[in-house]
Amino acid sequence: MNTLTANPATLDTPPAEVSFWQAFLFWLKLGFISFGGPAGQIAIMHQELVERRRWISERRFLHALNYCMVLPGPEAQQLATYIGWLMHRTWGGIIAGGLFVLPSLFILIGLSWVYIAFGDVPLVAGLFYGIKPAVTAIVVQAAHRIGSRALKNNVLWAIAAASFVAIFTLNVPFPAIVAVAAAIGYFGGRIAPDKFKAGGGHGKAGQSFGRALIDDDTPTPQHALFAWSKLLKVALVGGLLWLVPMGMLSVSYGWDHTLTQMGWFFTKAALLTFGGAYAVLPYVYQGAVGHYGWLTPTQMIDGLALGETTPGPLIMVVTFVGFVGGYVKAVFGPDSLFLAGAVAATLVTWFTFLPSFIFILMGGPFIETTHNDLKFTAPLTAITAAVVGVILNLALFFGYHVLWPKGFAGSFEWVSALIALGAAIALFRFKTNVIHVIAGCALIGFLLKTFIL
Numbered sequence: 001m002n003t004l005t006a007n008p009a010t011l012d013t014p015p016a017e018v019s020f021w022q023a024f025l026f027w028l029k030l031g032f033i034s035f036g037g038p039a040g041q042i043a044i045m046h047q048e049l050v051e052r053r054r055w056i057s058e059r060r061f062l063h064a065l066n067y068c069m070v071l072p073g074p075e076a077q078q079l080a081t082y083i084g085w086l087m088h089r090t091w092g093g094i095i096a097g098g099l100f101v102l103p104s105l106f107i108l109i110g111l112s113w114v115y116i117a118f119g120d121v122p123l124v125a126g127l128f129y130g131i132k133p134a135v136t137a138i139v140v141q142a143a144h145r146i147g148s149r150a151l152k153n154n155v156l157w158a159i160a161a162a163s164f165v166a167i168f169t170l171n172v173p174f175p176a177i178v179a180v181a182a183a184i185g186y187f188g189g190r191i192a193p194d195k196f197k198a199g200g201g202h203g204k205a206g207q208s209f210g211r212a213l214i215d216d217d218t219p220t221p222q223h224a225l226f227a228w229s230k231l232l233k234v235a236l237v238g239g240l241l242w243l244v245p246m247g248m249l250s251v252s253y254g255w256d257h258t259l260t261q262m263g264w265f266f267t268k269a270a271l272l273t274f275g276g277a278y279a280v281l282p283y284v285y286q287g288a289v290g291h292y293g294w295l296t297p298t299q300m301i302d303g304l305a306l307g308e309t310t311p312g313p314l315i316m317v318v319t320f321v322g323f324v325g326g327y328v329k330a331v332f333g334p335d336s337l338f339l340a341g342a343v344a345a346t347l348v349t350w351f352t353f354l355p356s357f358i359f360i361l362m363g364g365p366f367i368e369t370t371h372n373d374l375k376f377t378a379p380l381t382a383i384t385a386a387v388v389g390v391i392l393n394l395a396l397f398f399g400y401h402v403l404w405p406k407g408f409a410g411s412f413e414w415v416s417a418l419i420a421l422g423a424a425i426a427l428f429r430f431k432t433n434v435i436h437v438i439a440g441c442a443l444i445g446f447l448l449k450t451f452i453l
Contacts, residue, residue, distance in 0.1 A: 014211040015054050020088050026053075027084060027096045031103040033435040034076065034311045040135070041076035041313070043142035044434055046149075049083065050209055056083055057212040062150065066380030067367045069387050070178055072271050073356040074313035077101060081360045086214060086368070089223045090361060097357055101349065104312025105319055109345050111306055112323035113338055123446065129453075130445020133420035134438050136398040141427045143391040146384075155195040156385040159184060163389030168396065181386035182379040189378025196378035226365035238358035242267070245350065258329045259347060261292065266318060266351045284318065294325030315352065322348030415453070419444060 030048070034041045042065065049055045056064075064086070068078040077100045084096025111124065151157045159181055166172040189196040212218075246267075249260040265287055288294045295303070303324070307317030326344025327337050370377065402420065403413050419441055426432040426440075 012211055014213050014215060018053075018055060018087060018213065020092065023084065023088055023092060024095055024099075027080065027099040028103075030080065031099040031101070032311055034100060034104075034313075038074065038076040038314065040138040040142050040434065042079065043138070043145050045076070045079060045083075046145065050212070054210055054212045055087065056214040057216050057218075058149065058209065059216045060212070060214055060218075062384060063370075063377065063380065064367070066377075066384050067363065068360075069383055070182070070380075071356070071359045071363075073353070073359065074315050077313050077353070078356050078360055081357060082364055085360060085364055086221070086224055093360060093364075094357065097353070097360070101312055101316070101353055104310055104316045105346070105349050107310050107312075108306060108316055108319040109323060109342050111310070112303075112320050112327075112345065113341060115302065115306070116324055116327050116341070117338075122449070126446035126449035127442045128445065129416075129449050130419055130441040130443065131438060132398075132402045133416045134423040134441035136395065136402050137420050137423035137427055138434060138437070139391065139395040139398055140424065143388060143395055144428075146391065147388040150381075150384045150388060153195050155188065155192070156381070159382055159385040160388040160392075163386035164392050165389075167390055168393045177386050177390065178383055181382045185379035185382025188382065193378070196381045220368045224365050224368045226369050230365060231362050234358060234361045238354065238362075242351070242354055245347070249347075258292075258294075258325060258331050259344060262294075262322060262325065262344060262348050263351045265292070266322075266348050267355075269318070270352045270355045284321065288321045288325065292325070294321060294328065299324055316349070318348050318352050319345045322346075415448065 026048070030044070034044060046058075046061065050058050050061050061083075064082045065075070065079055068075040068082060071078060077097055080100045081093045081097030085093025088095075114124070147160065151160055163177050163181065166177055185196055246260075246263050249257070249263055253260055255261075269284055269287075285297075285300055289297055289300050300321070303317050303320035306320055307314050310316065323341040323345040327341035330337060330340060331344065332340040399420075402416050404410055405413060423437050423441055426437050427434070
């Protein structure tokens with residue numbers, strides 16, 4: 001039963017304990033339905049975990065999200081890792097974060113092989129034609145959902161507006177926006193603390209959803225308490241998980257080999273992904289296309305389309321880059337092209353996402369000790385407000401490339417606009433499930449491309 005329509009008496013009682021297996025099945029499902037980039041994925045998690053299942057309260061959810069927003073790497077995948085870790089210890093985090101990525105990895109390996117081996121794929125092109133406008137609508141909805149919950153006063157609205165102007169008009173780097181927002185929150189929390197409380201100063205934020213399994217006042221579980229020994233253990237294990245495969249690649253193939261260079265390049269990329277995939281794409285493009293020649297500019301654009309329209313983080317476009325690079329470079333010889341592509345794609349994904357797990361498992365205990373401490377929460381609340389402006393900019397970016405694929409000088413895509421409008425009506429007016437919207441728009445796109453356009 002949806003908690004929004006449940007008996008009020010049931011909302012006063014937290015849901016039953018969630019077993020590891022129950023959580024495993026949910027994270028697996030999420031890995032297959034996490035469309036729409038970080039904004040859409042965060043919206044899906046909020047709807048499922050906060051509103052419907054009540055596994056975590058809104059305030060605890062936003063606090064975790066704020067931390068993930070300031071880390072390099074895919075924030076939605078990190079949020080899943082954080083909540084999984086909070087609920088079921090280290091393996092809960094690994095399973096949640098891993099299943100967020102694995103479906104996309106296998107799907108992209110398959111699609112990349114079809115793309116590179118068989119060239120034009122009308123079926124996929126038709127599906128993409130319908131999905132792209134739907135994704136635009138999903139991102140707009142996500143900006144609305146997160147904004148309506150995070151922007152509870154004029155100060156936070158002003159931060160969101162300034163963030164949008166900074167990134168849209170002035171092209172200010174995302175890390176700079178985060179730093180300024182954090183500073184505003186830090187000093188603002190001292191000057192006007194009511195304006196920077198979690199939930200924008202509204203102590204009742206999220207209470208309409210009812211008591212959560214991990215509620216605002218739920219004590220931090222033993223495994224989530226900060227200890228230097230835990231931090232050093234995670235740092236040591238994480239360092240070995242990076243060093244061993246990198247060392248094996250260097251010893252086996254040499255430092256200049258394609259696979260070794262991919263591992264090193266995407267390690268650096270993982271540490272530069274502040275602000276999500278679009279913040280790092282220019283760096284990936286410059287390196288993968290310009291410097292290493294792993295793929296062509298056209299292939300890079302097609303890979304971005306695949307990344308946009310498959311489940312998982314948008315940065316999963318790196319899987320496509322790895323597959324094409326390994327395939328084209330024939331790293332295992334001309335008779336093992338698929339194997340070369342699949343291994344390269346897997347290695348690239350490993351080195352891109354490993355830091356995210358390390359950051360969450362190292363920093364999570366510290367963050368959990370601060371969820372009721374204003375001097376820590378105020379900067380994070382301001383950062384969330386700033387991110388709303390960044391998400392709105394992302395929505396406009398999508399809209400521009402979907403509606404004017406050849407730029408403003410080209411023709412306006414009326415059909416795509418109608419699909420986007422239909423998706424928006426389904427999401428906003430009828431509260432249709434995101435996966436149903438994507439599936440419906442994909443079918444419409446396929447039919448239009450096959451029989452009409």
